[in-house]
Amino acid sequence: MNTSAPDIASVWTLLETVVDPEIPVLTVADLGIIRDVHLIENGVEVVITPTYSGCPAMNMIEVQIMAALKGAGYQDVRIKTVLSPAWTTDWITEEGMAKLEKFGIAPPRKNQEFPNCPQCGSPHTKLLSQFGSTACKSLWQCQECKEPFDHFKCH
Amino acid sequence: MNQTASPSLFQFVLYMADNCLVLGHRLGEWCGHGPVLEQDIAMTNISLDLIGQARLYYQYAAELEGKGRTEDDLAYLRSEREYTNALLVELPNGDFAHTIARQFLFDAWHLPFLKTLLASPDQGLRDIAGKAVKEATYHLKWSSEWVLRLGDGTEESQLRMQVALDEAWMYRLELLMPAPFEQRLIDAGVLAGPEEIREEWEQTIADTIREATLTTPDDPAVQTGGKTGVHTEHLGHMLADLQYMQRAYPGLEW
Numbered sequence: 001m002n003t004s005a006p007d008i009a010s011v012w013t014l015l016e017t018v019v020d021p022e023i024p025v026l027t028v029a030d031l032g033i034i035r036d037v038h039l040i041e042n043g044v045e046v047v048i049t050p051t052y053s054g055c056p057a058m059n060m061i062e063v064q065i066m067a068a069l070k071g072a073g074y075q076d077v078r079i080k081t082v083l084s085p086a087w088t089t090d091w092i093t094e095e096g097m098a099k100l101e102k103f104g105i106a107p108p109r110k111n112q113e114f115p116n117c118p119q120c121g122s123p124h125t126k127l128l129s130q131f132g133s134t135a136c137k138s139l140w141q142c143q144e145c146k147e148p149f150d151h152f153k154c155h
Numbered sequence: 156m157n158q159t160a161s162p163s164l165f166q167f168v169l170y171m172a173d174n175c176l177v178l179g180h181r182l183g184e185w186c187g188h189g190p191v192l193e194q195d196i197a198m199t200n201i202s203l204d205l206i207g208q209a210r211l212y213y214q215y216a217a218e219l220e221g222k223g224r225t226e227d228d229l230a231y232l233r234s235e236r237e238y239t240n241a242l243l244v245e246l247p248n249g250d251f252a253h254t255i256a257r258q259f260l261f262d263a264w265h266l267p268f269l270k271t272l273l274a275s276p277d278q279g280l281r282d283i284a285g286k287a288v289k290e291a292t293y294h295l296k297w298s299s300e301w302v303l304r305l306g307d308g309t310e311e312s313q314l315r316m317q318v319a320l321d322e323a324w325m326y327r328l329e330l331l332m333p334a335p336f337e338q339r340l341i342d343a344g345v346l347a348g349p350e351e352i353r354e355e356w357e358q359t360i361a362d363t364i365r366e367a368t369l370t371t372p373d374d375p376a377v378q379t380g381g382k383t384g385v386h387t388e389h390l391g392h393m394l395a396d397l398q399y400m401q402r403a404y405p406g407l408e409w
Contacts, residue, residue, distance in 0.1 A: 052207060053290060054179075054204050056203070083282040085372045131193070131197035
């Protein structure tokens with residue numbers, strides 16, 4: 001239980017334990033969808049922004065944020081969703097980018113027409129489909145090692 | 156401004172929501188039936204984007220109306236005559252070429268139209284468009300590439316793409332013809348007029364048709380009605396499917 005006065009830094013620490021249900025190596029903090037945290041009477045308000053309009057993971061993420069904060073003793077937890085400014089992959093942290101690559105998903109790097117293969121590192125890759133296993137990814141194949149892989153689209 | 160524009164703004168937001176929901180539902184009907192796995196996934200991804208956009212518009216419409224109706228009430232409990240989507244989006248899937256023709260003609264309008272909404276004085280519209288415009292960019296890329304691939308493909312695929320384009324053609328203009336609620340918003344400066352996007356829209360369509368070695372349909376007929384609630388026979392069947400659970404078990408949650 002959180003018996004001392006709540007502070008914003010400890011809320012952020014808790015948010016770093018909440019992971020994306022579709023890409024469990026990324027936390028919601030890595031994804032850059034937490035826009036703000038405010039302390040309110042008896043609790044906390046977390047301001048989040050959706051990645052894609054129809055991302056089905058958003059509801060689950062809200063439930064998980066709620067559970068993490070309630071579990072830490074915050075009585076009143078409010079989640080506010082804002083649309084603007086629209087989420088962009090530029091908000092994914094450098095640490096998040098590295099985690100994606102290690103997980104086998106080519107991270108969204110600007111000025112890179114062909115993502116490097118996350119398996120063998122080769123830059124010789126080809127697009128199979130602009131749409132992949134989730135709204136945020138496209139499907140590619142490495143021309144060297146032949147492995148198909150997901151690419152987190154620049155958005 | 157919202158004080159005077161409000162009823163029209165509500166109608167317009169609902170119209171955008173209905174376009175997205177109806178087209179999203181149609182694409183969802185392909186789930187498990189796509190010609191190849193990647194395209195099955197593409198269509199359901201686009202469906203998801205559109206249904207996500209529809210939710211944002213319905214939520215905003217519910218807020219503008221301020222009568223306690225929710226996004227679900229607006230989607231599940233309005234009749235066919237209360238839906239104001241353009242006719243194009245309710246057309247049945249047909250074969251893959253028909254789905255592509257419908258999608259391409261919609262996307263060719265949707266993307267430039269969303270760009271004009273980014274400059275609307277209405278904050279709610281700007282916020283939704285800011286998200287949707289990124290998604291619509293992928294959609295147009297996908298649908299125009301398929302017009303090319305089918306048009307400039309085999310004899311069979313070209314024939315089917317041409318037939319599909321010919322059949323969808325008379326529905327394309329409704330999107331550019333302001334309904335009374337849109338005209339009031341254009342007059343109030345909330346929306347841009349159709350002349351703002353007409354050139355880009357015509358160019359996209361003409362360039363794609365030419366590159367796909369297809370023929371621009373010469374059918375001068377223009378079919379409208381959806382924006383005023385007068386639909387083809389197809390929408391009612393679709394809504395019966397979409398709304399069945401809420402109609403049969405009011406308030407059902409899962």
